[in-house]
Amino acid sequence: MSADRDRGTEGTEGTEGTEDTPASRASRSSRWATLPTEQRNPRSRDLDRLDAEEVVRLVLEEDRVGLERALEQRRPLATAASWLAETLERGGDAILVGAGTSGRLAVLEAAECPPTFGTAPERIRAAIAGGEQAVFRAAEGAEDDERAGRQLGEETSAGDLVLGISASSVTAFPAAALAAARERGARTVLLTCASLERQPELAGLADLVIALDTGAEVLTGSTRLKAGSATKAALNAITTAAMVRLGKTYDNLMVDLRPGSAKLRDRAERIVATAASVDAEAARRLLRDAGGDVKRAIVMGLAGVDAEEAAHRLERSRGHVRAAIDLSPVPRSTP
Numbered sequence: 557m558s559a560d561r562d563r564g565t566e567g568t569e570g571t572e573g574t575e576d577t578p579a580s581r582a583s584r585s586s587r588w589a590t591l592p593t594e595q596r597n598p599r600s601r602d603l604d605r606l607d608a609e610e611v612v613r614l615v616l617e618e619d620r621v622g623l624e625r626a627l628e629q630r631r632p633l634a635t636a637a638s639w640l641a642e643t644l645e646r647g648g649d650a651i652l653v654g655a656g657t658s659g660r661l662a663v664l665e666a667a668e669c670p671p672t673f674g675t676a677p678e679r680i681r682a683a684i685a686g687g688e689q690a691v692f693r694a695a696e697g698a699e700d701d702e703r704a705g706r707q708l709g710e711e712t713s714a715g716d717l718v719l720g721i722s723a724s725s726v727t728a729f730p731a732a733a734l735a736a737a738r739e740r741g742a743r744t745v746l747l748t749c750a751s752l753e754r755q756p757e758l759a760g761l762a763d764l765v766i767a768l769d770t771g772a773e774v775l776t777g778s779t780r781l782k783a784g785s786a787t788k789a790a791l792n793a794i795t796t797a798a799m800v801r802l803g804k805t806y807d808n809l810m811v812d813l814r815p816g817s818a819k820l821r822d823r824a825e826r827i828v829a830t831a832a833s834v835d836a837e838a839a840r841r842l843l844r845d846a847g848g849d850v851k852r853a854i855v856m857g858l859a860g861v862d863a864e865e866a867a868h869r870l871e872r873s874r875g876h877v878r879a880a881i882d883l884s885p886v887p888r889s890t891p
Contacts, residue, residue, distance in 0.1 A: 592751050593724050593779050597772035615774050615781060622749075622770040622786030626793070632766045633790055636745050637797035639717055639764070643743065644679060644802060648715030652682040653708060653733045655699030657780040658721040658787065659684030663691055665791045671820070673795075673804040674812030680795070683708050685729040698729065705729040709736025716742040719794075721787060723779035725750035725758055725767075734762050747790055749783035766790065803876035806831055811850045811877055824850050831877075832857025855880045 588594050600614055626633070640650055652662035659682070666682035669675045684690050685705070686698030698704070705728060712718055718737040720730035725748040734744045746762035751769040758765050768790065773781045799805065804812040809831055815824040829839035831854045839853070846852035846863050855866035859881045866880070873879035 591724050592771055594777050595772040596776050600774040618774050618782045619785045622782040623789055625768045625770050626786045626790045629766050633793050637794045639743055640798035641801040643717040650680045650717045652719045653730045654721035655685035655727050655729045657784050661788050662721050671814050673799045674814055700728045702728040702732040705732030706736045709733040712737045712740050712742040714741030718742050719745045721747045723749040723783040806877035828853045851877050
């Protein structure tokens, strides 16, 4: 392994150089050439000469850099999570918008919320440039469809949240969706792997801009790598923090899951057993009496109440299990 490979992560945003060559002149005339995600990474020079293990190590080391950059943006990520929770709590919808890899990550995040957190599919949904077929087959030209992005944004309302995802920051489809949504009064967030320091104009693209500044990729311009990993981590953080705020967890247990498979039914039983400190048989009985509702079963087990009382408490606590357990009983009317 050469010394260049072990010199750390400094310089991962490096550019090609300043010599006046035909290639450098072409780069200066391109709107994309100066983007951080389009630069060459000095740590991956001679990539084609490395063996498979060296390539794997380099890719994963750069992924770690991306995750560290995401962690540095924890405050704006927390703000986005709070906005998402507020939107859902007030009856609005969240729309995740992107193209290419960013669009597929939007689809993945939206698709995983219903089974994990029990959200209705229409409340957190995704839109990818090129439509559903672009999830499975690349439709790269669709990212330039400004009209489609604008149409999407025009379908939002003041109570909604639009989260545009663009590794480069300049993709037309999500940018147009954000602009139109702002005009409609929706809250807007841009999640990008660009740099606010080098591109201060990004601040005007959304109400909140989260710039992860992940830098150059191992394979130049391939933002499915480090940028994609950092973006997925950021989306995980936003949705999970929002769901915790909404009472979708008790301790570190997912208590609003939809047990639609054998694995999830087993997980539901284990969650109830763990949370209520009961054995497997008692957990199954609680779940049965609760109509399969994990939250209700936990409140029944810990508060020593029946299913009806547990349901009343959860309604009063707005779905927060810990608060429901501590509530006083609901007076029952006598016949």
